[in-house]
Amino acid sequence: MLKKLLIQNGAVLYRKNLIAADVLIADGKIARVAPGLRPDRKTDVIDARGLLVLPGFIDLHCHLRDPGQTHKEDVASGGRSAAAGGFTAVCCMPNTEPPIDCAPMVSYVRQKAERESxxxxxxxxxxxxxxxxxxxAELGLMREAGAVAASDDGSPVMNAGLMRAALEYAVSAGLFLISHCEDTSLSGDGVANEGYNASLAGLKGIPRAAEEVMVARDVLLAETLNTRVHIAHVSTKGGVQLLREAKRRGARVTAETCPHYFALTDDLILEYDTDAKINPPLREEADRQAVIRGLADGTIDAIATDHAPHNFDGKNVDFNAAAFGTVGFETAFAVAYTTLVKGGILTVAELSALMSAKPAAVLGFEGGGAIRLGLAADLAVVDPEAVWTVEPDKLLSKSKNTVFKGRELTGKVRYTVVDGKVVYGGEAKGAR
Ligand SMILES: [Zn+2]
Structure with a gap:
């Protein structure tokens, strides 16, 4: 039987408010939330004085590279990196080698995660x-094997008729579609946001329209079928506006964005830093502000990482030849906290919702992503005052390609708890 765990003296996000309380965990579940709880001899204790006790973060979008590219990441290393970032659950994209496009592949990832993550x-x-x-693909069989959604992330479904069929089929299979919105006839071999900085740097541009026409298309298809669609990594002002209007009409659309889209702009490409080569590309300040407004007014439902590990060789090349993507698990909370909470845009409770309760709702985990009696004790215990600098070598991910390297951030994950077990911080680490 699992030992009990008592998290004392923290500020606990409970029923949407931060309250001074202790959290008692028994049998992997939240047993009590109240001040002044006392441990017995069979209870481990975490002193959370000065720390926030939040629901564990849920990432709707990451790349674990397993199988096929395990020199970049695998289910175990990705899981450790996620835990270090306060994530207690992550959804991994199928662009592996071979791809996760059938039930045995879904089972492979699930079983490996069960053992090693x-x-x-x-x-x-x-x-x-x-x-x-x-x-x-056989969406129904993948669903039975444990898939939570379907996406061709990175390779958008360009044929609208096929996308319509996929949206219809997904409903009967019990899945929802996640759309990587990119019209490849417009993005072509672009490597950066089409605009002033790309021109200045002499880099081929990816227009905002490449993203926006696909957001529009997929929203319209979902509305036509009265079904739902989830839009991945929204990066443009126009994309946010399309989603806002769609939601106002009652379209069943949800969306995510990533920390780099609300914290950074394409000014970074002027130094040809290949870690700043991301797809969709870093945009301009007006886009960044629009994404922030979208997070603040509920147009965007969730913050996802799009954790995209690449080894040194994939990035230590000419900007045009470099791979797209940045790692993100271990910086996501701090970047969001620094930009959005310290920046005076969101409260801690609002940020928490974007990283836990709302992604849980997107996944259909009703009531998940919260600290609630009887629910699995999946928690992130964070220090809201800790100031630290991102050092790639210290990341637990196998890959060190972080676009946030050298940045000073506020907010650090101290402990991560999954099903009542401390998986990051303190003494107990390792697999569940
Ligand atoms: Zn994508």
């Missing part, structure tokens, strides 16, 4: 076989 891992199955954009 300190956090919960929910695979996302491919929409089309081989992520080829031609023939629908």
């Amino acid at each position: 300190p956090v919960k891992v929910y695979p996302i199955g491919a929409v089309t076989k081989g992520r080829g954009g031609a023939e629908l």
